[in-house]
Amino acid sequence: IFEMLEKTETKLDEQLALLNRQRDNLRQRQCMIKFLRDFGKNERRVQLDGEGYFKVAHDTRHTFIVQVGELEVKVLGTVFNVCAYQDEQDVTVVLLEGKVGVHTPSSSLIMKPGEKMNYNKSTHKFTTEKVYPEDYVTWTKGSLYFQNESLDNIMKALSRVYDVTIHIDSPRIAKERFTGTIPGGGIQNALNIIMLTSPFRYEVKDSVIVLKEK
Numbered sequence: 001i002f003e004m005l006e007k008t009e010t011k012l013d014e015q016l017a018l019l020n021r022q023r024d025n026l027r028q029r030q031c032m033i034k035f036l037r038d039f040g041k042n043e044r045r046v047q048l049d050g051e052g053y054f055k056v057a058h059d060t061r062h063t064f065i066v067q068v069g070e071l072e073v074k075v076l077g078t079v080f081n082v083c084a085y086q087d088e089q090d091v092t093v094v095l096l097e098g099k100v101g102v103h104t105p106s107s108s109l110i111m112k113p114g115e116k117m118n119y120n121k122s123t124h125k126f127t128t129e130k131v132y133p134e135d136y137v138t139w140t141k142g143s144l145y146f147q148n149e150s151l152d153n154i155m156k157a158l159s160r161v162y163d164v165t166i167h168i169d170s171p172r173i174a175k176e177r178f179t180g181t182i183p184g185g186g187i188q189n190a191l192n193i194i195m196l197t198s199p200f201r202y203e204v205k206d207s208v209i210v211l212k213e214k
Contacts, residue, residue: 050160051083053137056098071119075100080111081137088156091119094136102126135181142184151176151198155211162187166209173200173211 031050044056044064056064058077066073068084068091078098084091093102095111102109102117109126111117116131135145144161146154152174155166164187168174176198182190187209191202200211 048082048084049086051081051085051139053079053081053140055079069121070104072103073100074103081133085160088153089121091121093117093119094131094133096133096137138181144182144190146178146180146182148177148179150174151178151194151200151211154178154194158187158190162190164209165207166211168211170200170211170213173198173213176200 031052032048033050033052034047036045042062044059044062045067046065047067049068052066054064054066056075056077056079064075064077066082068082071084071091073080073082073093075098078100079096080098080100081094081096082091083093093100093111094116095113097113099113100111102111102119104119104124106124107126109117109128111128114130114133116129116133116136118127118129119125120127131147135147138145144157146157152168155168158164159166178194178198180193180197182193191209195201199214201214202209202211204210
């Protein structure tokens with residue numbers, strides 16, 4: 001049993017300096033990162049629930065490991081983004097610089113810069129695709145980027161970022177897809193931008209935002 005330190009309920013884009021010069025940004029209020037009290041003695045291991053952007057100092061003697069359940073992302077020195085929420089089915093890793101290995105008890109994968117890896121917790125399968133990795137770390141500068149994402153998942157993300165409750169009143173709306181960057185400016189600004197290309201309207205009832213068909 002390991003005694004862990006943890007950081008929870010972070011402000012948006014709060015930056016932490018762990019140890020040994022690696023840095024990370026944590027996204028959204030429900031994000032949590034845990035690390036051992038003897039972090040860096042033998043290895044640099046953290047546990048993540050949420051989304052984090054990591055810049056890891058090169059150290060061949062101490063591997064840096066981001067652990068998400070049975071999934072481990074192992075690096076020596078690199079820049080990458082990990083998105084891993086307990087209530088979501090997929091874990092994603094986007095690599096900006098360097099090289100990382102992604103490992104589970106049954107399989108492993110080596111990533112190259114410009115790749116995005118998706119890992120499904122139910123099927124235990126990896127998929128990879130080429131992307132523009134900078135798009136996936138715009139949140140570190142106050143913006144949000146989505147690529148062909150369902151409104152259902154987008155609203156979950158907005159709920160975390162702005163600490164609000166959002167209910168979708170129509171299954172058809174939930175399946176709508178959106179691609180684009182949403183700058184900071186509050187929840188209403190985000191919804192108004194998405195409404196430009198999506199067939200919904202919204203209203204506020206008892207502090208809950210409800211999305212309805214137009």
